[in-house]
Amino acid sequence: xxxxxxxxxxxxxxxxxxxxxxxxxxVVDNGSxxxxxxxxxxxxxxxxxxPQRGFxxxxxxxxxxxxxxxxxxxxxxxxxxxxxxxxxxxxxxxxSADLVMGxxxxxxxxxxxxxxxxxxxxxxxxxxRTGVRVHDLGPMRAARRAHLIGLGMTDRGFxxxxxMVLRAGRxxxxxxxxxxxxxxxxxxxxxxGTVRGTGRAIRDMSRIARQLR
Numbered sequence: 001x002x003x004x005x006x007x008x009x010x011x012x013x014x015x016x017x018x019x020x021x022x023x024x025x026x027v028v029d030n031g032s033x034x035x036x037x038x039x040x041x042x043x044x045x046x047x048x049x050x051p052q053r054g055f056x057x058x059x060x061x062x063x064x065x066x067x068x069x070x071x072x073x074x075x076x077x078x079x080x081x082x083x084x085x086x087x088x089x090x091x092x093x094x095x096s097a098d099l100v101m102g103x104x105x106x107x108x109x110x111x112x113x114x115x116x117x118x119x120x121x122x123x124x125x126x127x128x129r130t131g132v133r134v135h136d137l138g139p140m141r142a143a144r145r146a147h148l149i150g151l152g153m154t155d156r157g158f159x160x161x162x163x164m165v166l167r168a169g170r171x172x173x174x175x176x177x178x179x180x181x182x183x184x185x186x187x188x189x190x191x192x193g194t195v196r197g198t199g200r201a202i203r204d205m206s207r208i209a210r211q212l213r
Contacts, residue, residue, distance in 0.1 A: 002062030011078040011186035018082035056160030072142035078186035098173035102140035102180030130169025159204035
C-alpha cells in the first residue's frame with residue numbers, strides 16, 4: 001500500500017487507521033515541512049524519504065520499497081476510504097484484471113469544477129487511445145508490482161497516472177474501474193484544489209500524451 005505524502009501530518013492517523021487489515025502502509029515523504037514522516041512512523045507505517053519533488057517520484061520510490069506481489073496506491077490526504085481498496089485489489093488478485101482504478105464518486109465540495117473538467121478530458125483521451133472506456137484518472141489503483149515495473153514508466157511528476165494507463169493500454173492490459181467514495185480532503189490541497197496545481201498536472205500530462213502518441 002503506497003501512500004505518497006507531502007505535508008499530510010494531520011491526515012495520516014485517520015488514513016492509516018482506515019486501511020483494511022493486512023495492508024502494509026508505505027508512506028513516501030516527498031519533502032514535507034511538517035511532521036508527516038514522524039507521524040507516519042508512530043502510526044506504524046514504513047516511511048520512505050524521496051527528496052525529488054513530484055507525484056511520480058514519490059510513487060516510484062514507494063514501488064521500489066515494496067516487496068508485495070500486488071501494489072496499490074492511494075492519496076494520503078483523507079479523501080479516500082481505505083475500505084474501498086478491497087474492491088480495487090480484488091480483480092487483480094483473482095486474475096480478471098491487470099490494472100484496476102477507483103472511479104471517484106464525489107461528495108459535495110470534494111472535487112472542484114476545474115479539476116473535474118480536466119479529468120473528463122483526460123479520461124476521454126485514454127478511451128480514444130486505448131479503446132478502454134475510462135471515466136476517471138483517479139489515484140486509487142492496483143496492479144502487480146513486477147508488471148508495473150515492466151511498463152517502463154519514466155515520468156516523475158503529475159504525468160505518472162496518465163502514463164501508467166496509456167502504457168498499460170499499449171501493452172494490452174485488462175483495465176477495469178470500480179466506484180470508490182471521494183470526500184473533501186483534510187488540510188490544504190496542493191494539486192486539484194488549486195487552479196495552479198491543476199495547471200501543472202495538465203502540463204505534465206499533456207507532455208506524456210504527446211510522447212505516447
